[in-house]
Amino acid sequence: MSVGTPDRSVPSVSVVIAAYNRASLLPETLDAVLAQRFRDFEVIVVDDGSTDDTQRLLRSYGDQIRSFYQKNSGPATARNLGIHHARGQWISIQDSDDIPTPDHLESLFAFAEKNPDCGIVFANGAYLGGPEHNRETIIPKEKSRRLAQRGVRLLDLFEKSIVRLQAALLSKTCLETIGGHDESLRICMDLDLAFRIFMRYPVAYLDKVVFLYRKHEGNIGRNQDLRLLENIRVIEKLVREFPQAGEELGTRRIAQRTAYRYYRLAKGRWKAGDRDGAREAIRKAASLCPFSFKYKLYQLRWV
Numbered sequence: 001m002s003v004g005t006p007d008r009s010v011p012s013v014s015v016v017i018a019a020y021n022r023a024s025l026l027p028e029t030l031d032a033v034l035a036q037r038f039r040d041f042e043v044i045v046v047d048d049g050s051t052d053d054t055q056r057l058l059r060s061y062g063d064q065i066r067s068f069y070q071k072n073s074g075p076a077t078a079r080n081l082g083i084h085h086a087r088g089q090w091i092s093i094q095d096s097d098d099i100p101t102p103d104h105l106e107s108l109f110a111f112a113e114k115n116p117d118c119g120i121v122f123a124n125g126a127y128l129g130g131p132e133h134n135r136e137t138i139i140p141k142e143k144s145r146r147l148a149q150r151g152v153r154l155l156d157l158f159e160k161s162i163v164r165l166q167a168a169l170l171s172k173t174c175l176e177t178i179g180g181h182d183e184s185l186r187i188c189m190d191l192d193l194a195f196r197i198f199m200r201y202p203v204a205y206l207d208k209v210v211f212l213y214r215k216h217e218g219n220i221g222r223n224q225d226l227r228l229l230e231n232i233r234v235i236e237k238l239v240r241e242f243p244q245a246g247e248e249l250g251t252r253r254i255a256q257r258t259a260y261r262y263y264r265l266a267k268g269r270w271k272a273g274d275r276d277g278a279r280e281a282i283r284k285a286a287s288l289c290p291f292s293f294k295y296k297l298y299q300l301r302w303v
Helices: 026-034 054-059 075-085 104-114 141-150 154-159 172-178 189-198 224-241 243-249 251-271 275-288 293-301
Strands: 013-019 041-048 066-070 090-095 120-127 168-171 203-213
Touching: 013 026, 013 075, 013 104, 026 041, 026 054, 026 090, 041 054, 041 075, 054 066, 066 075, 075 189, 090 104, 090 172, 104 120, 104 168, 104 203, 141 203, 154 189, 154 243, 154 251, 168 172, 172 189, 189 203, 189 224, 224 243, 224 251, 243 251, 251 275, 251 293, 275 293
Parallel strands: 013 041, 013 090, 041 066, 120 203
Antiparallel strands: 090 168, 120 168
């Protein structure tokens, strides 16, 4: 049922949360969602095959939430299941360990109503434990103001993964049209989704912090090797499926960005003792940017 709106059968927003073994953190997220000032929403939680106390926890919320269970298949699959059952015209994707601000839905929905043709409207986030990377917000404040003033370009998405779905509302029609999340991805599904939406729908940005990111050892994004490999896959997929994106970004920029990811992959593998994997990754970096002295130097050092 929709939270706080018993007289309405169809909520305006569906909040979808995929959870896997987060029983210790999920209550704080759920409580923050249920305490939103905006009330015309429903909450859908998909348990992605948890082996901890998640099921008992979800039952304790009664009819405040709708919950579904699936065998462990990854967050992209779990989110797609939640979106399939969503009744709202706008979808809010929340991670099971982050905290939306009290005005999260209020701010984003008001903004979405002014931009109804958008596939996604998104905003900024901050760090729950205080400043990270020498900044208070995930998108630096100056860049955040600039995005709001001049709009979001493909280059903005390409240069830095600025879209956090925890800070967004997505059109359900848009999600159904583009096919939702790519279920073969476990970490970079947000970037892939943002690219595919951007190439087909208008995108709007709100200069406001609407969620708090919790950094901890259980973050799936901490798997650096997988994150970089998936990031490369997403870039290759973007250029393959949308040739106009390749034309707009330019061959050189795409090669440099991809090569840098291979370089970081190589360094991580070398540090972890995977010498052959490191050599293969740095070889790919050097082949993409054959005039890079740095990549050639690492190739020679690791021979």
